[in-house]
Amino acid sequence: MARVLFACRMDAEPRAVLAEKNANAFEAVILADLPESEVAAAWSTADVLVTTGFGREIPADLAARAPRLRMVQTLVAGVDHLPYRSFPRFLVVCGNAGAYNVSVGEHALALLLAAAKDIPQRTREIASGVFDQSARSKALAGATVLVLGMGGIGTYVARACKALGMHVVGVGRSGTVVPPADEGGRLDDLPRLLPHADYVVLALPLTARTLGLVNRTFLAAMKEGAVLVNVARGKIVDEDDLYEHLRSHPEFRAALDVWWVYPDGDRGHPFHRPFHELPNVVMTPHNANAIPGQRRWAMEAALNNVLRYLNGETPRNVVNVPDYDSVAEPR
Numbered sequence: 173m174a175r176v177l178f179a180c181r182m183d184a185e186p187r188a189v190l191a192e193k194n195a196n197a198f199e200a201v202i203l204a205d206l207p208e209s210e211v212a213a214a215w216s217t218a219d220v221l222v223t224t225g226f227g228r229e230i231p232a233d234l235a236a237r238a239p240r241l242r243m244v245q246t247l248v249a250g251v252d253h254l255p256y257r258s259f260p261r262f263l264v265v266c267g268n269a270g271a272y273n274v275s276v277g278e279h280a281l282a283l284l285l286a287a288a289k290d291i292p293q294r295t296r297e298i299a300s301g302v303f304d305q306s307a308r309s310k311a312l313a314g315a316t317v318l319v320l321g322m323g324g325i326g327t328y329v330a331r332a333c334k335a336l337g338m339h340v341v342g343v344g345r346s347g348t349v350v351p352p353a354d355e356g357g358r359l360d361d362l363p364r365l366l367p368h369a370d371y372v373v374l375a376l377p378l379t380a381r382t383l384g385l386v387n388r389t390f391l392a393a394m395k396e397g398a399v400l401v402n403v404a405r406g407k408i409v410d411e412d413d414l415y416e417h418l419r420s421h422p423e424f425r426a427a428l429d430v431w432w433v434y435p436d437g438d439r440g441h442p443f444h445r446p447f448h449e450l451p452n453v454v455m456t457p458h459n460a461n462a463i464p465g466q467r468r469w470a471m472e473a474a475l476n477n478v479l480r481y482l483n484g485e486t487p488r489n490v491v492n493v494p495d496y497d498s499v500a501e502p503r
Contacts, residue, residue, distance in 0.1 A: 173196075173198060173199050174197075174198045174199065174219040174220060175198065175201055175218050175219050175220075176199070176201065176219065176220040176221075176222060176478060177201045177214055177215065177221050177222070178200065178201065178202045178203060178222045178223075179203045179221060179222070179223045180222060180224050180229060180247055181204070181224075182202050182204060182205075185467050185468050186467060186468070187202075188468075189468055189471040189475065190471070190475065193472070193475040193479070197479055197482060198219075198482060201214050201218065215231075215237045215238045216237065216239065217240060218238050218240060218241055219240055219242055219243070220241070220244075220245060220478055221238070221241060222245050222246075222474055222475075223245075223246060224246060224247050224248050225244075225246050225248065225251070225253055225254045225255075226248075226253065230244075230254070230258070232255070233258070234255075234259065235259070235260045241263065242262070242263065242264060243263070243264045243266065243478070243481050244259070244263060245268070245474050245477055245478050245481075245487075246265075246266065246267055246268050246474070247268055247271075247470045247471065248272075249267055249268050249269045249271060249272045249276075249325075250267070250377060250378065250404075250405060251265070251267040251491050251496060252377065252378040252379070252405060254491075254496070256493050256496055259493070264481065264487065265490070266477055266481075266487050266488065266489045266491065267491055268470060268473055268474050268477075268489065269323055269324055269488075269489045270323075270324045270473060270488070271466075271469050271472075272324075272325065272460075272469075272470070273324035273325050273327075273328045274328065275462075275463045276375075276403050276460040276461060277324075277325050277328030277332065278463075279403060279429060279456070279459075279460030280325070280329045280375065280401055281332045281333075283401045283403070283427035283454055283456065284312075284317075284333075284373065284399065284401050285312075286427060286454045287401065287425040287426070288310040288311075288312060288371070288399055288425070289309040289310070290307065290309050290425075291454075292454055293451055293452075294307060310397065310399065310425075312333075312336045312337065312338055312371075313337035313338065314338070314339070315338050315371060316338065316339045316341060316368055316369050316371070317330075317333045317339070317340055317341070317369065317370065317371040317372070317373060318341045318343065318365055318366065318369035318372045319333070319340060319342050319353070319373045319375060320343045320359075320372065320373065320374050320376050320404075321343070321344065321375035321376025321377070321404065322342040322343065322344035322353065322356075322375075323344075323375065323376075325375045325403065326344075326376070327342075327350060329375060330342055330350075330352055331352050333371075334352040334353075334354075339354055339355075340352060340353045340354050340355075341353060341354065341355040341357060341365055341368075341369070342355070342356055342357070343357045343358060343359060343361070343362070343365070343376075344356065344358070345358070347361070359382075362390065362393070363393060366390065366393040366394050367393055367394070367395065369398060370397075370398055370399070371400075371401065372394065372399070373401045373403070374386070374400070374403065374404040374408055374409070376404055377404070377405070377495075378405035378407055378408055378496075378499055379495040379496060379499060380494075380495060380497075381495070382405075382408050383407055383408065383499050384407070384408070384409075384410050385409075386400070386402075386408055386410060386413070386414065388410070388416070388417065391413060391414065391417040392417075394424070396421060396423050396424065397423035397424060397425075398424060398425075399424075399426075399427065400424075400425070400426045401427045401428075402426070402427070402429065403430060404430060406430045406431040406432040406442075407432060407499070411432045411443060411445060412445065415446075415447060415450075418450050418452055422451075423452075424452060425453070425454070426452065426454070427454040428447075428453065428456070429455075429456045429457075429459070429460050431443060431458060432444065434458070442457070442458070477489065
């Protein structure tokens with residue numbers, strides 16, 4: 173029987189999902205439950221690893237420590253942080269795209285609306301005693317939104333924007349029209365598409381192709397009063413270029429849930445430039461996924477994929493490692 177090693181945090185909710193899903197299909201080994209004397213044996217006999225990929229969940233000497241390992245299944249959707257240089261080339265690595273469509277899609281829409289309607293700025297004004305009923309906001313109905321990345325999250329955002337009466341342009345690898353988008357395109361089409369977009373939502377993975385995609389050229393092609401929403405990865409956007417664009421274009425808005433650096437603990441700024449001093453930025457602390465039920469959905473999706481693999485079926489969300497090799501953080 174295959175042994176599935178869980179190196180991630182396993183509290184009551186994911187354990188309940190594990191109990192439901194594992195009808196003697198595999199032997200589950202939870203690393204945190206083992207005494208130190210049994211940890212080495214657990215790694216050496218593992219066939220599948222379930223992990224977030226963060227922290228010390230994946231050892232630097234993975235190939236030597238886990239010679240039987242054939243699959244790594246992440247609980248998170250993004251996979252740019254995995255230590256690919258420590259993975260043997262035969263390893264099947266799978267992300268968890270699809271498990272976060274609702275939570276991140278909802279958050280993207282909230283950021284878009286908050287930026288369009290200048291809600292944080294109006295809140296600050298009212299708190300300080302300013303009650304400006306002449307303050308104008310941006311319309312959504314009839315506006316054009318450009319969604320970069322038409323996977324599950326991007327499609328969710330496109331569907332919500334379509335329901336609000338927006339014209340939706342979806343950018344994906346195929347360039348075809350993915351419903352509910354009205355138009356389709358590829359990244360190569362951005363010089364043509366950006367000048368017509370009132371809103372741009374980033375929902376694509378961080379790869380060698382998308383690293384630094386949103387730079388001064390990208391931003392200069394956008395409308396003066398456009399809104400940029402990022403729920404993907406911070407490093408898709410050039411931090412210096414975005415800061416300077418926001419500073420010099422006060423009608424432009426950025427709404428960000430993902431960042432360039434992350435503080436240790438719950439204090440500190442997630443950037444190098446003083447974005448907090450700008451009035452045209454909406455900021456949240458990369459907590460789009462923090463809604464009730466999300467951890468259950470993530471574990472369910474991950475285990476469903478593990479079972480597909482163990483049953484001899486082609487697993488979903490298989491990572492094309494060369495896309496991520498050059499953006500992975502060095503160990």
